[in-house]
Amino acid sequence: MSKITYREAIRAAMREAMRADPRVFLMGEDVGRYGGAFAVSLGLLDEFGPERIRDTPLSESGFLGAGIGAALGGMRPIVEIMTVNFSLLALDQLVNHAATLRHMSGGQFSVPMVVRMASGGGRGMAAQHSHSFEGWYAHVPGIKVLTPATVADAKGLLLAALEEPDPVVVLEHATLYPVEGDDTPDAPMEIGLAAVRRPGARVSLVTYGGSLPKTLKAADELAKEGVDAEVVDLRTLRPLDMDTVVGSIAKTHRAVVVDEMWKTGSFAGEVMARIMELAFDELDAPVVRVCSREVPMPYAKHLEEAALPQVGQIVAAAKGLL
């Protein structure tokens, strides 16, 4: 099978869903003629036309809210927010409306909408285009949060999101778009399952999204030093599959949690708290985390690298537990 990239996998999922279901359509800033700020939707306008590949004005709250309304009206919208930073302009619609309507209406209305957005740092985009806010979204009951880290997941989880009856937020770490893979699924994957990406026995490295490649590299480094690390990819943050995490810790008795959010209030903190609640007796060492430093993302390469979790820090954190 020929290789495809993460961005092509997302495009393939959208194309297949739109071919299969006339209710599915994509809207967002520059998704049509421009082909998407990250070229994810490139070429879809030619196949599906401007009604279904719908360019919007720069009105995040307006068009995300229109996505909610369209979903209420029987459509299956995919709303692309260019980056997670701009999603702050649409927080009211996502948190106050999309997430609440089902419960607030006593179960009468569902919002089958998928919101995709690019997230994360590492590309020299500085303080207003590099955020990781997936933990904020995972905080909110009523929306599901997916963080695909592999090419296969980029397609399989998006296909799954498009079959959900309720709102789903998909965070695509921007450094993953050019990553290549060769096995994409034809069918939707199940939402809510973590995966062991590398089996190991001495320490569990728990991560998701854009931090997975770094964490796998750290496991390689550790292996060179004789430390057999297991890597767990959470894949979805809400619902959160703690069974897989606890199962890993039952083997290794040690855990490092890696994510790109700022340490204070990071999603890693939530994972650590759950490990404490569910697997305290399994632990032979305190759980530690590697997160971003508490600073607005700086522009200069050396400063940005110092602000983000790096392979060396993950290796050091793991070794510190042994």
Next chain:
Amino acid sequence: MSIAHRPPHEPALDREHAHELLAQMLVIRHFEEKAAELYSGGKIRGFLHLYIGEEAVAVGAMAALAPEDAIVATYREHGQAIARGVPAASVMAEMYGKANGCSRGRGGSMHMFDAERRFYGGQGIVAGGLPLAVGLALADRMQARPRATVCFFGEGAVAEGEFHESMNLAALWKLPVLFLCENNLYAMGTALARSESETDIHLKAQNYRVQSEWVDGMDVLAVEAAVARAAASVRRGDGPYFLEARTFRYRAHSMADPELYRGKDEVTEWKKRDPIASFAARLQSEGLLTEAELEALDTEAWREVDWAVEEAERGEWEPVEHLERDVHTAP
């Protein structure tokens, strides 16, 4: 008590229809009076925003709409819900927080929903409902359904970015949405002139090339005619429409509001144009309503409100074991 939809070409004023409009306004007036009493008595909790004084807007508007049209309402929506045909008992039970309420006790006063009547809430964030209405209209357009989505909001909403984004989107995409602004002159305690550089707010919509006009929101027939006209235009595919209904709320913003920001004289002046009293007087002067008929309608309205309270009292509490239901669709 839903009023049968009447096509816009029919003459607005015949005896039976007029009585229906009056009856519905009386039900809403008394429902709200009762709600205030129940709130003070501790039966209703949270916020309570009363519609007293504004009845002609919802009643006139709903009379002009068809069952297949969609409604997006505000948090001052008891009257909007009742006028749309949501049973008063179901609205009252919701305010009690009972399982027989129209949102099963999850929404309360601000969040009435009714899927069967295409009543999409009871939205508590000012201007938050406008993008939803744009999307409902987009869904109709994409599925080639000739129907209108009507979005209620107060004049306070026009200061929000979501108002401007929604006007632009609706006009840009020529969507079948009717924006119905209930201008009651006060955004909580902030008078229109203290918050807007342009107080003639229907002009704001014109700037987005949205057809717009204002209507006397104290005149139920004027509202009905204007909404019928606007909805017909929207359904025809002529793009969005903005209607500003100039009205007034007699009561405080909510039960928590001591009303320090306006004088009693202003309220007294507006009450002279009361939508119920003025409509009744007009019908009497035209020989379409007798004093005895008015009394009978009033008695019947109270009976409906009393029935609503009885049903709310009789309702069951949602079991606490159901607390986390309907956060997500059950698998």
